[in-house]
Amino acid sequence: MIPERVVVLGAGSWGTTFGKILADGGAQVTMWARRAELAHEIDQAKRNSQYLSGINLPRSIRATHVLQKAVEGAEQIYLSVPSKSARDTLKQLRPLIGSSDVPVVSLMKGVEKKSGLRMSQVIEQALGCDPARIAVASGPNLALEIAREQPTAAVISSSSQETADRIARTARNRYFRSFVNTDVIGTEFGGVLKNLIAVAIGIVDGVGYGENTKASIITRGLVEMTDFAVAYGAQAETMQGLAGLGDLIATCQSPLSRNNTAGRLLGQGYTLQDVVKQMEQTAEGLGSVAPILKLAKAKGVEMPIVEQVRMVLDGTLDPRDIAPHLTTDDDTPQGERTTNDDGDSGGALRRALQRALHLLRDGGRGAGSDRP
């Protein structure tokens, strides 16, 4: 089989690791880095010492800082810049790929701050392309572990089964396995929302609380993630999969996680400005809190944990007061159920329907508690 010629835009920790995954799977990979010296180091020394210290990259990987050169002849395009830079990068890309139907894959886990759009929506808008050409990759994918070739799985999602299958066949090798689904909304929101819960867990770690607090927040966090995603059209089962629960576990547990690290610093009493200054890599969760809460409000979804993360970021909540529930909740005991009577994950769907009814009855003013 002739190897696919692929390009990865963005040579940070994840872009470079994904380039390695693709090259180790047999693809001909070109990396695009904004900075000439980084492109030169990857191309010549097969190293990315700033983002993946100690990792040798495959000899076949090429890199350039000239976008036009990078995308020439590309049969698949992977995008791995911070989500706040995605639209700008895509604007530069558009004239270079013209009307070609090359698939574009988002590796990013953020939403656009101003619009609240998911990255696949930004790609669709900025490139003016058919959604069937777009795929997203997500899952428990801490870059450094994968760069060390530790066995890992991810999910590739596209509204087109054919596109998802094609990307999954390319993005696999002996240590990395790609599964597929067609729930793009759930797959993308899983990656965005778990970052917010990981910030909360980091705060808990920073404060010095133990496993009960963390397990409570992770479990209730998954309910928040599911409610939110289902309200926006995702399938609840996606939140039980690699892009939901899988990524939530990895990100909440690992000191390698930048979101977890950012939270830990907040829990130790650093201000948001201090944390942003200290972070050398992208922690998408910090920028996603406000747009996600805005989207949640628009659908009447309650997100008490994410709300408390916002309050810690704003300096209006002492990190020691973070809990799996809002302390201002009323005293009425809340049902825990997260599944329906048949044992499937219909609880979130039911709550979404109840919310819609509340909103209708309320004339759109907002919804009360919709937990069973």
Ligand SMILES: NC(=O)c1ccc[n+]([C@@H]2O[C@H](COP(=O)([O-])OP(=O)(O)OC[C@H]3O[C@@H](n4cnc5c(N)ncnc54)[C@H](O)[C@@H]3O)[C@@H](O)[C@H]2O)c1
């Ligand atoms: N690192 C991981 O473990 C991991 C895993 C899965 C998904 N992700 C997601 O991948 C995305 C990228 O994260 P990362 O970990 O590679 O971040 P990073 O901070 O390691 O690197 C980001 C890279 O993008 C570059 N960059 C910044 N602005 C740019 C612009 N305008 N144009 C071009 N390049 C620009 C930076 O110079 C840097 O090389 C994020 O959305 C993140 O959530 C990361």
Ligand SMILES: O=P(O)(O)OC[C@H](O)CO
């Ligand atoms: O380092 P984080 O917190 O951005 O997490 C990295 C990946 O998303 C884990 O799957």
